[in-house]
Amino acid sequence: MLSVVINTYNEEKNIAECINSVKGIANEIVVCDMYSSDNTVKIAESLGATIFLHKKEKVVEPARFSAISSARYDWILVLDADERMIPETASRISEAINSGNYDIIYMWSRNYYFGDYVNNGGFYYEIPRCFKKELYVTSYSDDEAKTHMNFSSIQKQCRSPLHLSKEFYYNHLAYDSIEKYVSKTIGYYACVEASDKYREGLKFSKSKLILQPVKTFIKKYFILKGYKDGIRGLVLCVFYSVYEFSKWANVWMLEQQEKARN
Numbered sequence: 001m002l003s004v005v006i007n008t009y010n011e012e013k014n015i016a017e018c019i020n021s022v023k024g025i026a027n028e029i030v031v032c033d034m035y036s037s038d039n040t041v042k043i044a045e046s047l048g049a050t051i052f053l054h055k056k057e058k059v060v061e062p063a064r065f066s067a068i069s070s071a072r073y074d075w076i077l078v079l080d081a082d083e084r085m086i087p088e089t090a091s092r093i094s095e096a097i098n099s100g101n102y103d104i105i106y107m108w109s110r111n112y113y114f115g116d117y118v119n120n121g122g123f124y125y126e127i128p129r130c131f132k133k134e135l136y137v138t139s140y141s142d143d144e145a146k147t148h149m150n151f152s153s154i155q156k157q158c159r160s161p162l163h164l165s166k167e168f169y170y171n172h173l174a175y176d177s178i179e180k181y182v183s184k185t186i187g188y189y190a191c192v193e194a195s196d197k198y199r200e201g202l203k204f205s206k207s208k209l210i211l212q213p214v215k216t217f218i219k220k221y222f223i224l225k226g227y228k229d230g231i232r233g234l235v236l237c238v239f240y241s242v243y244e245f246s247k248w249a250n251v252w253m254l255e256q257q258e259k260a261r262n
Contacts, residue, residue, distance in 0.1 A: 001075065002073055002094075002097060003028040003030055003073040003133070004026040004076075004077045004078075005077070006031050006032070007031075007034075007063055008032065008044070009036055009056065011082070012038040012043055014173070015043050016047060019031075019044065019047045021084040021086075024090055025090045025091075029044075029050065030049065030052055030067050030070065031052065032054055033052070033054070034055065064078065068136055069137055071133060075097050075130065076133050076136060078129050078130075080172070082172060083171065084172075084173070085170045088167065089164070089168040089169060089170060092168050093105060101160060101162075103158050103161070104128050104131040104135065104154060104155070104162070105128065105129075105161075105162045106128050106162065106164060108125065108166050110172065112172060113174055113175050113181070113232060114181075119229065120226050120227075121225065121233055121240075126163065127151075128158075131151070135158060136154050185239070186242055190243050190250055191246075193247055194246075194247045197247075197251065198250075203251075209249065212244045217237055220240055221233070221234065
């Protein structure tokens with residue numbers, strides 16, 4: 001049986017469509033809310049979801065772990081409020097779970113950027129979003145409590161993975177505007193990730209500040225064929241390269257702040 005876990009904070013515009021997209025396969029829907037100030041919880045409750053409240057964190061992973069640990073059933077499907085499961089993928093997930101042959105299911109994330117979905121540049125990617133609860137709980141480590149870890153521990157521990165083909169995806173309404181991407185990814189997430197790496201001992205490098213964004217753009221735009229998504233692909237690849245630049249710039253800033261304190 002399957003528990004769907006959805007993490008939220010002020011997602012009243014998204015939560016209903018997300019829940020409705022998985023109602024056909026979910027035996028339980030758990031909404032882990034970080035004390036939203038809007039109607040997210042009220043809407044989720046009206047659609048039959050179980051509400052689990054968690055303090056607000058800088059990244060979602062600690063709250064997600066608590067919610068998954070509290071879920072009732074053996075299998076977990078993780079979605080964010082701005083994600084939508086399509087019927088074909090939902091049906092395939094149910095078949096895989098009922099077969100008893102797997103402990104983790106990889107599906108594809110189809111991402112919406114600046115007015116349309118993209119298919120290239122590494123922005124249409126495979127990710128393990130459905131797995132046995134026991135596998136996740138027993139393999140969880142502090143490394144998971146970092147931004148963009150993408151369930152790294154369970155990928156190392158799984159024994160019987162199923163990799164669905166590319167037609168089995170969910171839709172992710174990632175960024176509808178450039179302003180949102182710049183403020184959230186280049187601004188917020190780059191700072192959080194830099195802070196995590198700095199605490200682990202990462203040192204600033206001028207060469208990395210310059211070369212890493214260039215390498216990232218070449219990989220995303222040329223090798224992974226981001227150019228096939230036209231101007232949208234070009235804009236996205238450039239911005240992702242700036243995200244890499246911003247991470248290294250934040251590491252530099254943290255070093256400067258430490259020097260000033262000493």
